[in-house]
Amino acid sequence: xxxxxxxxxxxxxxxxxxxxxxxxxxxxxxxxxxxxxxxxxxxxxxxxxxxxxxxxxxxxxxxxxxxxxxxxxxxxxxxxxxxxxxxxxxxxxxxxxxxxxxxxxxxxxxxxxxxxxxxxxxxxxxxxxxxxxxxxxxxxxxxxxxxxxxxxxxxxxxxxxxxxxxxxxxxxxxxxxxxxxxxxxxxxxxxxxxxxxxxxxxxxxxxxxxxxxxxxxxxxxxxxxxxxxxxxxxxxxxxxxxxxxxxxxxxxxxxxxxxxxxxxxxxxxxxxxxxxxxxxxxxxxxxxxxxxxxxxxxxxxxxxxxxxxxxxxxxxxxxxxxxxxxxxxxxxxxxxxxxxxxxxxxxxxxxxxxxxxxxxxxx
Amino acid sequence: xxxxxxxxxxxxxxxxxxxxxxxxxxxxxxxxxxxxxxxxxxxxxxxxxxxxxxxxxxxxxxxxxxxxxxxxxxxxxxxxxxxxxxxxxxxxxxxxxxxxxxxxxxxxxxxxxxxxxxxxxxxxxxxxxxxxxxxxxxxxxxxxxxxxxxxxxxxxxxxxxxxxxxxxxxxxxxxxxxxxxxxxxxxxxxxxxxxxxxxxxxxxxxxxxxxxxxx
Numbered sequence: 001x002x003x004x005x006x007x008x009x010x011x012x013x014x015x016x017x018x019x020x021x022x023x024x025x026x027x028x029x030x031x032x033x034x035x036x037x038x039x040x041x042x043x044x045x046x047x048x049x050x051x052x053x054x055x056x057x058x059x060x061x062x063x064x065x066x067x068x069x070x071x072x073x074x075x076x077x078x079x080x081x082x083x084x085x086x087x088x089x090x091x092x093x094x095x096x097x098x099x100x101x102x103x104x105x106x107x108x109x110x111x112x113x114x115x116x117x118x119x120x121x122x123x124x125x126x127x128x129x130x131x132x133x134x135x136x137x138x139x140x141x142x143x144x145x146x147x148x149x150x151x152x153x154x155x156x157x158x159x160x161x162x163x164x165x166x167x168x169x170x171x172x173x174x175x176x177x178x179x180x181x182x183x184x185x186x187x188x189x190x191x192x193x194x195x196x197x198x199x200x201x202x203x204x205x206x207x208x209x210x211x212x213x214x215x216x217x218x219x220x221x222x223x224x225x226x227x228x229x230x231x232x233x234x235x236x237x238x239x240x241x242x243x244x245x246x247x248x249x250x251x252x253x254x255x256x257x258x259x260x261x262x263x264x265x266x267x268x269x270x271x272x273x274x275x276x277x278x279x280x281x282x283x284x285x286x287x288x289x290x291x292x293x294x295x296x297x298x299x300x301x302x303x304x305x306x307x308x309x310x311x312x313x314x315x316x317x318x319x320x321x322x323x324x325x326x327x328x329x330x331x332x333x334x335x336x337x338x339x340x341x342x343x344x345x346x347x348x349x350x351x352x353x354x355x356x357x358x359x360x361x362x363x
Numbered sequence: 364x365x366x367x368x369x370x371x372x373x374x375x376x377x378x379x380x381x382x383x384x385x386x387x388x389x390x391x392x393x394x395x396x397x398x399x400x401x402x403x404x405x406x407x408x409x410x411x412x413x414x415x416x417x418x419x420x421x422x423x424x425x426x427x428x429x430x431x432x433x434x435x436x437x438x439x440x441x442x443x444x445x446x447x448x449x450x451x452x453x454x455x456x457x458x459x460x461x462x463x464x465x466x467x468x469x470x471x472x473x474x475x476x477x478x479x480x481x482x483x484x485x486x487x488x489x490x491x492x493x494x495x496x497x498x499x500x501x502x503x504x505x506x507x508x509x510x511x512x513x514x515x516x517x518x519x520x521x522x523x524x525x526x527x528x529x530x531x532x533x534x535x536x537x538x539x540x541x542x543x544x545x546x547x548x549x550x551x552x553x554x555x556x557x558x559x560x561x562x563x564x565x566x567x568x569x570x571x572x573x574x575x576x577x578x
Binding site for chain 1: 394396398399400405493494495496497498500502503504524526528529530532543544545547549551562564566567568
């Protein structure tokens, strides 16, 4: 059966040239089938046919054929021949990848293929003067709004290459917060939104902007590191008003220099009572034909005098409820104003813009 | 009677004083003149009484205790010399900061060579202490009407009334207080047996000095 299949495939390969291209594809497909069935020798035979100059195979088909041939040689424990096939494939297609074929020879395919890739790249690497480099342009000092501000990062490779930009804390470059790629050939800027992977604004501090370029031939530039310093810009806050001066308040009481007139009334009244007590309460039989009690007059005079002194030297306080109400309103209004300012200031600090300064990029 | 009053007073006063929010005490002197009308004649005696008083404040309640002792003389053969001792207890309720109403019970003992006479004086009391415009300066009007009064073992008193009018001063920032007053007392003693009605009155200047602790 196996021999019959090979004969059939060889016969197909020997068909007229007009069908050569299609025959190459058939041979390669057949070889793939044989590889999957662990028939490395059969696969090699078909591929040798596909790689003959008159097979009509395209470059892509030839690359594919070399790769499969190398796999077949690995299966046949012939690594030198396999690497030679891989080299041919890589010389035709430097960026060729074989990851999808790893299952055919999982033990050594990637190792051998990539080793050969290194050798090919080294052999075909451009001269030092032509080494891929990347420059990155960053604003020296800019201020960004936290809502939609983006730090423009402009990578410029020395030749056509894609540029990968990553941002990480300067003291922990492995902890990448953000990354983006500028496609090869594209110009312009990438914009970091100043946020980490969790979407939260990163705290003020030093951050490294790491830029690497990679071209289609596998050339990789050295990583360029620029450090930017993030800080919160001064918030536009309001100065809280000074505490209300005592003069701002109206007096809530009125000090009246004289005592209440009732002091006089009480003094005079009690004095009169003292003077009149003997005659008012005493029995006429006891008071008749007797002189008045002088001691009562002494006390009466004393009490009256006390009332007069109290009125003249005393003072009283008259409450002014209208002023007290107005003062209370003033205090409430002042407290409300202070709270509003404090709230606005807190919001302003929370939304304060972020200043980004390029370290070593300016004065 | 006096012993009973003192025991009752102690039972009430001691726990009240312990819980009191304010305590006050003082000493007094009463330059007294006594006049007696008996059987158409008027006799007059004079003397000086001394006394002490104390009170405890618990909220609007004020419990007071006072005592007086002294002598009377100079009334001639019809009016023998007397020594007197009086003990009174008052219970007041402050209906306003300067208005106190309450009850008063007093025992008064007159001792003469001929014997001892005791009075029981029980009734109501009103005390006014209005401010006179200056801090610490107050007036005083203290009136007691004592209808439930009698002579111990003798007749009742048809009329028993005591009144004191004066002025007090407690210097600001000081616990001390002083008071000057004029005191007048009237007692109408009912007729008893062959003895006709007898009228007595006591009057004179009262001077007090005291100390106040708490409010």
